[in-house]
Amino acid sequence: MESDRYDVIVVGAGVSGLVTAGAAAHRNLKVALVATGPGSFVTGPGWLKAQDILCASAAPELGEAIAFFCEMARRAGCPYAGDISTAKYLPTLLGDFQSVALAPLLLWNAEPRDGVSTAVIGIRGLSSFDENFMAERLSERARAMSSSGTYAARQISLSRDMGAPVTTLHLAQLFDRDPGFRKELVYALRAAASGFQRIFVPGMLGLASSAEQIAEFKRELLCEVCEIPTLPPSIPGLRVFHRMESYLHQIGVELFRGFPVKEVVIHDGLCTGVRIAAPGHAMNLRGLCVVLATGRHSASPLNGAYAGRDQQMRPLASTGAVMARNLFIAESLPDSGAGNNGDAMRILTGYRAGNLAASTRGNHAA
Amino acid sequence: MEATQVVIIGGGATGAGILWDLSLRGISAILLEQGDIANGATGRCHGLLHSGGRYAVKDPDTARECVAENRIIKAVAPHCVDEVGGIFVKCAQDDPAFFEQWWRAAGEVGIRSHRLSREEARELEPNLAADILGAFTCPDAHVDVFRLVLANLEAAVARGGRFLTYSEVTSILSADGRVRGVRYRNTRSGEEDEISCEVVINAAGGWAQGIAAMAGVDVPVLCDKGTLLVLNHRLNRRVINRCRKSSDADILVPAGPVCILGTSSIRVPSPEGLAASREEVDHLLRLGDELIPGLVNARILRIFCGVRPLYAPMPVEVARGREISRGFALLDHGTRDGVSGFISIVGGKLTTYRLMAAAACDCVAAKLGVDVECTTDKTPLRPAVDRTTHHRAIHVLPHPVAEMMERRLGPETDQVIQAIETRPDLAEVVCECELVTRGELEYVLGGATPAPACTIADVGRRTRLGFGPCQGTFCGYKAMLAGFQTHRWTASEAATEFSAYLHERAKGQAFIHQGKQVEQLDLNYDLYGADRMLCADSGKQDGI
Numbered sequence: 001m002e003s004d005r006y007d008v009i010v011v012g013a014g015v016s017g018l019v020t021a022g023a024a025a026h027r028n029l030k031v032a033l034v035a036t037g038p039g040s041f042v043t044g045p046g047w048l049k050a051q052d053i054l055c056a057s058a059a060p061e062l063g064e065a066i067a068f069f070c071e072m073a074r075r076a077g078c079p080y081a082g083d084i085s086t087a088k089y090l091p092t093l094l095g096d097f098q099s100v101a102l103a104p105l106l107l108w109n110a111e112p113r114d115g116v117s118t119a120v121i122g123i124r125g126l127s128s129f130d131e132n133f134m135a136e137r138l139s140e141r142a143r144a145m146s147s148s149g150t151y152a153a154r155q156i157s158l159s160r161d162m163g164a165p166v167t168t169l170h171l172a173q174l175f176d177r178d179p180g181f182r183k184e185l186v187y188a189l190r191a192a193a194s195g196f197q198r199i200f201v202p203g204m205l206g207l208a209s210s211a212e213q214i215a216e217f218k219r220e221l222l223c224e225v226c227e228i229p230t231l232p233p234s235i236p237g238l239r240v241f242h243r244m245e246s247y248l249h250q251i252g253v254e255l256f257r258g259f260p261v262k263e264v265v266i267h268d269g270l271c272t273g274v275r276i277a278a279p280g281h282a283m284n285l286r287g288l289c290v291v292l293a294t295g296r297h298s299a300s301p302l303n304g305a306y307a308g309r310d311q312q313m314r315p316l317a318s319t320g321a322v323m324a325r326n327l328f329i330a331e332s333l334p335d336s337g338a339g340n341n342g343d344a345m346r347i348l349t350g351y352r353a354g355n356l357a358a359s360t361r362g363n364h365a366a
Numbered sequence: 367m368e369a370t371q372v373v374i375i376g377g378g379a380t381g382a383g384i385l386w387d388l389s390l391r392g393i394s395a396i397l398l399e400q401g402d403i404a405n406g407a408t409g410r411c412h413g414l415l416h417s418g419g420r421y422a423v424k425d426p427d428t429a430r431e432c433v434a435e436n437r438i439i440k441a442v443a444p445h446c447v448d449e450v451g452g453i454f455v456k457c458a459q460d461d462p463a464f465f466e467q468w469w470r471a472a473g474e475v476g477i478r479s480h481r482l483s484r485e486e487a488r489e490l491e492p493n494l495a496a497d498i499l500g501a502f503t504c505p506d507a508h509v510d511v512f513r514l515v516l517a518n519l520e521a522a523v524a525r526g527g528r529f530l531t532y533s534e535v536t537s538i539l540s541a542d543g544r545v546r547g548v549r550y551r552n553t554r555s556g557e558e559d560e561i562s563c564e565v566v567i568n569a570a571g572g573w574a575q576g577i578a579a580m581a582g583v584d585v586p587v588l589c590d591k592g593t594l595l596v597l598n599h600r601l602n603r604r605v606i607n608r609c610r611k612s613s614d615a616d617i618l619v620p621a622g623p624v625c626i627l628g629t630s631s632i633r634v635p636s637p638e639g640l641a642a643s644r645e646e647v648d649h650l651l652r653l654g655d656e657l658i659p660g661l662v663n664a665r666i667l668r669i670f671c672g673v674r675p676l677y678a679p680m681p682v683e684v685a686r687g688r689e690i691s692r693g694f695a696l697l698d699h700g701t702r703d704g705v706s707g708f709i710s711i712v713g714g715k716l717t718t719y720r721l722m723a724a725a726a727c728d729c730v731a732a733k734l735g736v737d738v739e740c741t742t743d744k745t746p747l748r749p750a751v752d753r754t755t756h757h758r759a760i761h762v763l764p765h766p767v768a769e770m771m772e773r774r775l776g777p778e779t780d781q782v783i784q785a786i787e788t789r790p791d792l793a794e795v796v797c798e799c800e801l802v803t804r805g806e807l808e809y810v811l812g813g814a815t816p817a818p819a820c821t822i823a824d825v826g827r828r829t830r831l832g833f834g835p836c837q838g839t840f841c842g843y844k845a846m847l848a849g850f851q852t853h854r855w856t857a858s859e860a861a862t863e864f865s866a867y868l869h870e871r872a873k874g875q876a877f878i879h880q881g882k883q884v885e886q887l888d889l890n891y892d893l894y895g896a897d898r899m900l901c902a903d904s905g906k907q908d909g910i
Contacts, residue, residue: 040885044892093843093893094861127794127804128840130847136857165794231840231893296884343892 006032006254008357009274009287011261011301014039015343016330016350017293018244019065022072023354024291025251029361032285033248034256034276038241039295041343045203045229046237047103050087052342057084065351066102066344073104076247077211078240081108084344089145091200091228095137097145101344104236106214110200110226112138112147119196120228121189124157125166128231129202131155152196156188168204169233175206182213186220193223203227203235207242256285261301264290264327271324274301289326289360291353295346296332309333313353326360328353367560370394370528372730373548375535375577376569377401378408379511379716382518382529383723383742384567389525390745391731391738396561397519397529398550402824403817404515406571406637408716409827410672412594412619412626413511414605415439415447416717417504419454419479420612422471423464428693429475431718436505438720439514443747445773446514450620452506452605453487454479455657456499460610468609469502479504493601493658506605508621511716512827513774516817517747523816532820538566538580538708545581545707554820565730568710569722572637572675578710583703585710588678591671592629593642595650598665598835598882600625601658608657615653623799623834624667627654631674640671644877665882667835668874677713694718696725700733707733748776755780762786762793763803770801774829775809782809796848797841799834807831807848822846822867835883837871839890868894 008024010017013035021033048066056062063084070080082088082102088111089097097112120138122131135153142149160181174181193199205214205227218225227236249255256276263275265284273286292301292315306315306323313328330353331346372388374381377399388395399405418432440447456465472479479502487501488494494501519529532553539547539560547562568585570577578585600620608616619626630646647669655662677695694714700706711726724740731738751759751772759768759779763786772779782805786792792805810819810828819825822838822845831845832838838845846864849855855863868890875887 040888040892043889094864095857096861127791128844128847130850133847133850133857133860137861140858165791229893231843232889234893237892295888 004286006030006285006287007289007361008032008354009034009285009290010293011035011274011290012039012293012295012331013037013241013245013257014293014295014331014346015041015069016295016346016353017291018241018248019069019072019347019350020291020293020330020354020357021248021253022244022251023068023351024357025248025253027354027358029358031248031253032256032287033253034259034261034274034285036258036260038238041346042237042241043232043234044237045090045092045103045107045234046240047090047098047100047107048082048343048347050099050101052344053084053101055342056344056348059348061352062344062348065348068351069347070102072244072247073240076240076243078243079105079211081105091134091138093229093231095134095141097141104240106205106225106227107203107229107236108226109198109224110228112142112145112149113198114148116197117150117152117195118198118200119152119154119193120200121192122153122155123166123171123202123204124155126168126171126202127165128167134200134228154192156192158184158188160184167233168202168230168235169238171204172207172235172239175204176208182217186217189221189225193221196223198224198226200226200228202230204230205235207235207239259283264292264301264324266324266327269322269324271327289328289357291328291330291357293330293350293353306333313349313356326357328356367547367562368396369562370396371563371734372396372565372567373398373561373563374567374569375548376406376571376573377403377515377519377529377531378406378569378571379404379515379518379719380408380571380711380714380722380726381567381569382515382522383719384569384711384726385522385527385529386518386747387720387723387727387740387742388730389522389527390741391727391736393727393730393734393736395522395527396563397527398533398535398548398561399529399531400534400553400573402531402820402827403519404512404827406573407672407675408511408515408571408719410594410670411511411592411716412617412628413509413621414617414619414716415507415509416715417452417506418475418477419452419468419472419502419504419506419607420617422475422477423467424612425693426471426475428715428718429471429477431693431721432715433476435717435721436507438743439509439717440507442743442745443509443514443517445748445776446510446517448508448510448620448622450506450508450604452504452607453482453491453501454504454607454609455487455494455501456609457495457656458497458499459656460608462499464610465499472502472504477504491602491604491606493660494606495657495659502609504607506607508605508619509716510622510830512830516828520816521747529817531817531824535577535580538577540581540705540707543704543706545705565707565709565733567726567730568708568712569726571712572673574675574710574712578699581699581705581708583699583705583708585697585712586678587712588676589634589637590674590676591632591634591640592674593632593646593650593669593671594626594628595647595654595666596621596668596670597625597627597661598667599623601661601664606657615650616657618654618657622830627651627661634673637673637675640673642669642671642877647877665835666878667837667883668871669877670874674715675712694722694725696722696729698729751776751779755783758783758787762790767795767801767803771803771806775806778809778815781814782806785809796844797829797831797834799836799841800830802829802831802841804844804848807845808852811845811849811852811854822849822863823870832867832871836886837875838867839886839893842867842871
């Protein structure tokens with residue numbers, strides 16, 4: 001193998017691209033991940049809705065793909081709970097309950113519970129989160145679902161002047177960096193939690209803190225703590241992205257962040273790599289195969305020249321011919337007109353593309 | 367039952383202009399609007415303050431009216447107008463004979479214009495296609511329609527005028543061939559009431575035919591749908607018109623931080639339930655791309671439809687949308703149909719709203735025996751912000767934020783600044799595209815303003831909150847929280863309001879199927895679990 005050539009070049013670092021890169025790297029391939037930004041998964045709570053699972057349920061390997069994703073998340077240090085056959089109701093930004101199949105562990109235990117009293121705790125200065133609104137709504141919604149759980153609002157003030165308005169990102173960074181902040185937070189939360197069996201806090205418990213640090217934080221609180229989603233910056237989603245990205249880096253995936261792919265180079269039905277617009281010059285990455293996981297929203301580097309994709313997820317030209325036999329498209333096509341198929345479909349197609357890329361590379365080697 | 371001299375039906379630019387005009391003449395009046403301000407054609411147009419160029423060839427009378435009104439509106443409502451100027455572009459694909467015809471006609475109706483070579487035109491507007499032949503300048507401008515309507519209403523209120531939003535007229539009361547008043551229903555509470563009056567003015571635009579029918583008279587109004595696209599950036603500094611016989615997608619108006627491309631012209635049976643089709647959107651984009659290459663790939667924030675309520679006294683089978691005069695008609699149903707105390711003002715356009723109001727008010731004044739001339743052409747709609755308030759504003763807010771607020775609120779800025787001085791957390795910017803502070807948000811939701819907002823969309827019309835790329839995803843949520851925190855709504859009412867708002871915003875994005883905005887739609891889905899069916903819903907589309 002030539003040293004400057006990748007086995008797989010993955011374009012796009014949304015949840016689909018991350019899984020593609022992970023699946024390929026697990027098969028000991030040399031992988032490059034090229035992306036302009038983090039994709040939209042990071043702006044949400046990071047959970048997989050039950051309806052998203054339903055969207056992808058026709059695929060026989062859905063279970064395998066989701067299991068792979070969960071394993072990758074566990075190794076990356078952001079474990080998930082739940083599986084494709086469960087569904088439980090977790091609080092949303094609007095104080096509703098959303099049917100969720102899998103969620104990051106910190107969000108997982110927030111379902112309505114009979115007889116359990118929960119404090120929704122806001123933070124002074126964090127204006128995009130309103131604990132009174134959330135507690136009032138959750139009480140109503142829980143009642144409507146015949147749950148006897150109760151919700152009350154509490155607010156804590158943190159002594160340090162963080163400037164107003166405070167964002168969840170700011171709080172999460174302090175949480176990661178500053179043991180003093182964590183200690184202060186524990187004391188404040190403990191006081192506010194007195195008399196409650198469970199507390200909800202806005203998603204802010206660090207981006208990079210290790211599972212052990214989180215476990216210690218939870219132990220010190222003396223009661224159960226769950227994160228609930230906030231407006232972006234949404235820490236639960238960002239956390240999954242950051243951790244998975246550093247995990248991929250650890251297992252040898254090379255990351256090219258912030259560079260748009262200008263062209264997918266195709267000669268005689270074979271894709272030889274991609275051209276990246278690095279500042280001041282174009283850079284060529286050569287690869288044995290390429291996976292586009294850019295989603296339906298991005299301007300595709302194929303420039304809309306395709307008419308669909310075949311069973312092997314390869315793009316087809318308007319003549320119906322395969323554009324390149326070693327080029328694969330995960331996610332929806334940018335102009336397929338398909339709606340948002342949800343994150344489960346993104347994981348599934350990413351997983352599939354990663355495996356297809358691996359088998360293509362095998363063919364080449366042979 | 368209340369009593370007043372005049373009831374005005376319709377809270378668009380014309381109705382609001384009438385309320386202001388009557389208040390200047392000392393005639394008491396109440397305006398009833400079925401939705402929020404600028405709910406119909408006014409709130410769903412380009413916001414183009416015409417120079418007259420568009421009508422110079424086809425309809426010189428309307429063009430002359432536009433020339434005069436363009437100058438007047440700029441003088442009496444400078445805070446509503448962005449004097450961007452405009453050009454008429456000569457495209458290689460178009461009829462060269464029309465260019466000269468336009469130049470002559472423009473001179474005849476009095477439009478200040480000069481010729482630009484291709485190079486000069488492209489220097490002014492670098493995004494124009496390289497193969498254009500040249501251009502003519504004109505004094506087009508952009509007008510913030512919501513602010514214009516509000517400015518008229520608020521000025522009228524200061525002189526004793528009144529207006530009620532979400533008040534739908536359900537019947538017109540009459541006796542002995544005379545209109546005596548109206549019955550109306552609050553569409554939010556369901557409560558009904560009556561107002562007795564001497565004159566009823568029908569300024570209901572697309573709904574004028576239905577209102578007239580309540581009094582047993584026929585006012586033929588033809589609804590001509592126009593679809594417009596809001597694009598993410600200002601691709602142009604000036605209004606760009608295509609110099610040809612009026613056709614689709616030949617106007618691009620810079621509007622605040624965005625620009626608006628339009629429009630189509632399709633006859634529809636009613637002003638309700640408008641929807642754009644994907645073909646229509648693609649068609650507009652393709653044509654727009656001829657003027658500005660690359661426009662086809664621009665990020666579309668929103669697609670909306672409005673209706674031009676055209677007065678069509680000829681059989682509607684014959685009339686085609688763009689061929690009907692954009693002139694207006696004042697119908698005195700006393701002489702026309704034997705129903706006295708009832709007049710309709712129909713047709714016309716945004717640019718001539720003041721003239722339409724003046725005509726209607728002259729007629730009403732004559733009926734009531736009031737001998738006062740119209741002065742709306744000389745009376746500023748509101749005083750400027752005084753220096754002291756300005757200095758206090760820039761002391762507590764960054765300059766651009768303070769300036770935006772002053773432009774929107776005028777002298778009312780004082781009250782918001784006072785609030786911010788006592789509660790510094792109100793200085794937080796909640797809508798970053800339009801620089802709306804929490805203080806301003808709470809102010810328009812509160813009871814101190816003459817035109818309080820009832821819904822989050824109402825907040826948008828008063829502050830432009832939610833008009834940028836997020837389309838209310840973030841700032842709409844914060845507006846909802848503000849409504850809850852100021853005890854306007856309970857938590858569940860607030861959530862219901864926000865869901866309704868998201869639903870309305872989603873309809874305007876139903877045909878956006880590519881580009882960056884789709885990412886925003888995915889985000890809505892992730893955040894709020896917004897039903898995917900929403901995005902496929904091609905139902906009624908609302909204003910920008």
